[in-house]
Structure formats: structure tokens, C-alpha cells
Amino acid sequence: MDKSVRYTYLDPDHILSMRSQANLLKIPRGKHYYKPRGMSTLNLRLSKLIDRQYQRTPFYGVPRMTKYLNELGLGTINHKRIERMYKIMDLRALGPNPNTSKSAPSAYKYPYLLRNLSVDYPNQVWVADITYVPMHYGFMYLFAIMDLYSRMIVAWDISNTMKAAWCKYVLGDALSFHPTPEILNTDQGIQFTSETWTDYLKDNGIKISMDGKGRAIDNVFIERFWRSYKYEYLYLNTPNGGKHLYDDTREYMDYYNHQRTHSSIADVTPAEKYYGNKTYFVTTKYSESLV
Numbered sequence: 001m002d003k004s005v006r007y008t009y010l011d012p013d014h015i016l017s018m019r020s021q022a023n024l025l026k027i028p029r030g031k032h033y034y035k036p037r038g039m040s041t042l043n044l045r046l047s048k049l050i051d052r053q054y055q056r057t058p059f060y061g062v063p064r065m066t067k068y069l070n071e072l073g074l075g076t077i078n079h080k081r082i083e084r085m086y087k088i089m090d091l092r093a094l095g096p097n098p099n100t101s102k103s104a105p106s107a108y109k110y111p112y113l114l115r116n117l118s119v120d121y122p123n124q125v126w127v128a129d130i131t132y133v134p135m136h137y138g139f140m141y142l143f144a145i146m147d148l149y150s151r152m153i154v155a156w157d158i159s160n161t162m163k164a165a166w167c168k169y170v171l172g173d174a175l176s177f178h179p180t181p182e183i184l185n186t187d188q189g190i191q192f193t194s195e196t197w198t199d200y201l202k203d204n205g206i207k208i209s210m211d212g213k214g215r216a217i218d219n220v221f222i223e224r225f226w227r228s229y230k231y232e233y234l235y236l237n238t239p240n241g242g243k244h245l246y247d248d249t250r251e252y253m254d255y256y257n258h259q260r261t262h263s264s265i266a267d268v269t270p271a272e273k274y275y276g277n278k279t280y281f282v283t284t285k286y287s288e289s290l291v
Helices: 002-005 018-025 041-057 062-070 079-089 164-177 195-201 214-235 243-256 269-277 286-290
Strands: 125-134 137-145 153-159 183-186 208-209
Touching: 041 079, 041 125, 041 137, 041 214, 062 079, 125 214, 137 164, 137 195, 137 214, 137 269, 153 164, 153 243, 164 195, 195 208, 214 243, 243 269
Parallel strands: 125 183, 183 208
Antiparallel strands: 125 137, 137 153
């Protein structure tokens, strides 16, 4: 059963309590509520401007982003504020930068295994990442796992925190519906260097690969997906709340996997490439507006 469908089964009017329903379906009860994290009006405005500009120029570090924002006439924006925003948003300037990766200093950094690797079949390599999602009031995070061969999103979820346990849960959901990948690549973020994450990969026989420090380009395909997601959905339809964000993101994921063709994979959809045949057609509101 599809994860997104399971969530709709939590019924607040049911004779069973929400806790009992969640326990029976083996899903976190909190997933039903999707409460965004709060933020001051100025910081929320800055976060939206930073997020949009970062998608255009991912090589902007704190100094260049601060200069860009001050040129917009918003008043004097201190670089320390932007530095804090970068940390909240989990942004890293593309290119070598010793101060952008937020892994724990004592955590072991695994080698990057994708250099010169030929990716020739589905589930050979998965890549995963987290992106910041600004809304009208507050923000949340989106975590996605992509099959590198087909570009298909095999699992995703939304949360108001970036905990390793959350990432592990989403990966577990992916493994419930798809074959186990040989390699899984991430950046060196604190979630992915934690024992909660790395031990789970080891227990499932998955080789761990990590980008070089400050090297966002190593995970370029999922970075491109974030750009598509934000320009084709988020910036056009800023969600009013967590439930709105989740429902629209689910619809966009269906569109991306089953309708959006990619020139880099012979002009087929990710689902066609992943499964090796024509898959069912999912009708979404993006069919007419984006195809």
C-alpha cells in the first residue's frame, strides 16, 4: 500500500483514537498534523528570498547572499543573520567551503563511491537529501530518496525537524516497497553521519557513500530535482499550511514520477525508466499546466 494513502486513513472522527489508528497502521501519529515551525516575519521573508536565489546561484555563500539581499533595499541585513538562516535552511554553497557542512566533528565520514561509477540499472544507487520548504506562515523540511538510474523518487516525507530517526523511517518505507539498493549517497549532514542512519544502512547491507565536504555538485541530480520541485510547484503555489503542503507535494511527486519526461533518460518518465515499461498514467493538476 502506498505510504501517502496510508496517511489518509487517520480519521479523527473514527471510534478508535488517533493513537490507536496510528499504532495499527504503524505510522507516526504526528504525521497527521504537519505543524510548521514558526519564524519572525523578517526571517520568513528573507528565507523565501534566499531559497529562490539559492536555486539560481547555489554557489552563493553567506557573504555574497548578504550582499545580494542588501542590494534589494530591505534595509541593512547583517551577515550574522544570514549565517543563521543558512544553518536553519541547511544550505551549503556549491564548491569547496570548509564551513558549510554541518556534520558532527566526531562522526566518521564515509568515502564518495560514485566517482567514475557507471550506473546501469535500477536500485544500483540511491541518493537522498533534505530541502527547506518556506510557506506563508513558517517552514518545513522535505526529505526525498531518488533512484539515480531512473531519477525516480522512491520515497519522501515532510517534517518540521531534520532528525536522523525521521530519515531512517522514510528509508525504511522505501525498502518496504522497493528492492534494497547497493549504494546510498548523501551529503555529510549530521543526520547522515549519525549512528541511527549509518547503522540502519549497514544492517540492510547498503554501502554508504558521502559527498565531499562542501561539494553539493556530487549530489547534482537530487539538487536538480529540488529546483524542479520549487520552480514548478512551490514558488507558484505557496502552501498555507503543512496539510496543504503535503497534499500538493504528493500530487507533484505523482506528476514528476509518472508524467514528466527527462531528456537525460531518453525522454521517458522516471517510472518508465525504473520499471522498464510504460506505467499507469496518473492524472494531476500539473497535466495541463506543465506538460
